[in-house]
Amino acid sequence: KAGVTQTPRYLIKTRGQQVTLSCSPISGHRSVSWYQQTPGQGLQFLFEYFSETQRNKGNFPGRFSGRQFSNSRSEMNVSTLELGDSALYLCASSLTGTVNSPLHFGNGTRLTVT
Amino acid sequence: DQQVKQNSPSLSVQEGRISILNCDYTNSMFDYFLWYKKYPAEGPTFLISISSIKDKNEDGRFTVFLNKSAKHLSLHIVPSQPGDSAVYFCAARLTGNQFYFGTGTSLTVIP
Numbered sequence: 001k002a003g004v005t006q007t008p009r010y011l012i013k014t015r016g017q018q019v020t021l022s023c024s025p026i027s028g029h030r031s032v033s034w035y036q037q038t039p040g041q042g043l044q045f046l047f048e049y050f051s052e053t054q055r056n057k058g059n060f061p062g063r064f065s066g067r068q069f070s071n072s073r074s075e076m077n078v079s080t081l082e083l084g085d086s087a088l089y090l091c092a093s094s095l096t097g098t099v100n101s102p103l104h105f106g107n108g109t110r111l112t113v114t
Numbered sequence: 115d116q117q118v119k120q121n122s123p124s125l126s127v128q129e130g131r132i133s134i135l136n137c138d139y140t141n142s143m144f145d146y147f148l149w150y151k152k153y154p155a156e157g158p159t160f161l162i163s164i165s166s167i168k169d170k171n172e173d174g175r176f177t178v179f180l181n182k183s184a185k186h187l188s189l190h191i192v193p194s195q196p197g198d199s200a201v202y203f204c205a206a207r208l209t210g211n212q213f214y215f216g217t218g219t220s221l222t223v224i225p
Contacts, residue, residue, distance in 0.1 A: 004157070031211050042116075043158075043203065043215035056212040090157055094211060100146050100165055103205075103213060105157030 002027065004106035006091050012112045018079040021109045025072050025093030031055075032074040033103060034066060037088040046089075049074055050096075078111075086113045117141050118206050120216035129225050133191040137204035137216050140185065144206035144214075149178060149189045152201045152218070161202075162189070194223045 005024040013019050025032050033056075034046040045058035049068035066076040072093075078085055088110050092103035119138045127133045135149075145166045150158035164171040164178045164187075171178050177190045187204055201218045208214065 006157075033211060033213070035215075040217065042217035043205075043213075045212055045214070048211050050211070056210050058212070092157075100163065102148055102160040102163055103211075104160060105150075107155070107157045 004091055004093050004104055006089075006106035006109050008109060009107065010110045010112075012114065013081050014114055015081055015083060017081050018077065019081060019111060021076045021078075021089055021091075021111075023074045023076070023091030023093075023106060025074070025091075026104055029093035029095055029104070030072055031094045031096060031101075032068055032072060033092045033094075034074070034076050035090045035092065036060075037090060037108070038086075043090065046076070081113045083113050086111060116217070117144075118204060118214045118216045120202075120204060120219050122219050123217070124220045124222070126222045126224060127194045129196055129223055130193045133189075133194045133198065133221055133223070135189040135191075135202050135204075135219050135221065137187040137189075138185060139187065139206050139214075141206070141208065141214075142182075142185070143208060146207040147178070147180060147187050148205045148207075148213075149176075150203045150205060150215075151198075152203060158203055191221075194221075196223045196225050199223050 033048040035043040048056040068074045088108045090108045092105045095101040148163040149161045152158040
């Protein structure tokens with residue numbers, strides 16, 4: 001069974017630009033979550049999608065947005081990039097999101113903003 | 115506001131001995147707790163979990179203990195192996211599928 005796939009693996013952008021990251025969940029998983037990992041901050045929850053609907057949202061500004069498609073694939077968009085957005089962005093999928101189902105992570109997209 | 119804390123950034127253990135990784139949380143509404151292992155340049159890998167209605171869960175060399183009154187979670191690895199060297203994150207779930215993660219503990223198992 002293929003794992004969670006994130007593309008691209010690495011991105012370099014300049015301040016003010018926007019970026020779109022992509023995530024394909026494990027087959028059969030309908031919940032997709034996004035996390036930001038920075039040194040010293042651990043993993044910070046961005047948002048979670050289930051059946052194409054955003055179900056939970058973390059404390060990030062509106063520049064961070066996402067969506068989920070009918071095949072459960074998800075995209076995350078960051079507009080007007082700032083230097084502080086440089087981080088590893090991790091996507092995770094889980095079976096239903098309502099029972100005790102662990103998150104399964106992709107290898108992440110490393111975003112560098114210059 | 116860090117609701118899940120791992121106060122030890124690093125831990126070194128001799129091969130064959132027990133590794134104990136600790137995690138404290140503040141929110142009594144967390145209902146599901148997990149441990150993840152992370153190697154550089156890879157995403158976290160799920161290790162073991164425990165529901166808030168239990169106090170212990172075991173899977174091979176890995177055992178997770180939950181002390182709800184102390185709001186404390188620990189992971190025991192016995193015996194520790196060099197391949198266990200990685201960063202370990204604890205996580206706790208709140209409503210729906212929103213998880214809070216600790217900042218990680220880097221474990222080094224010395225051969």
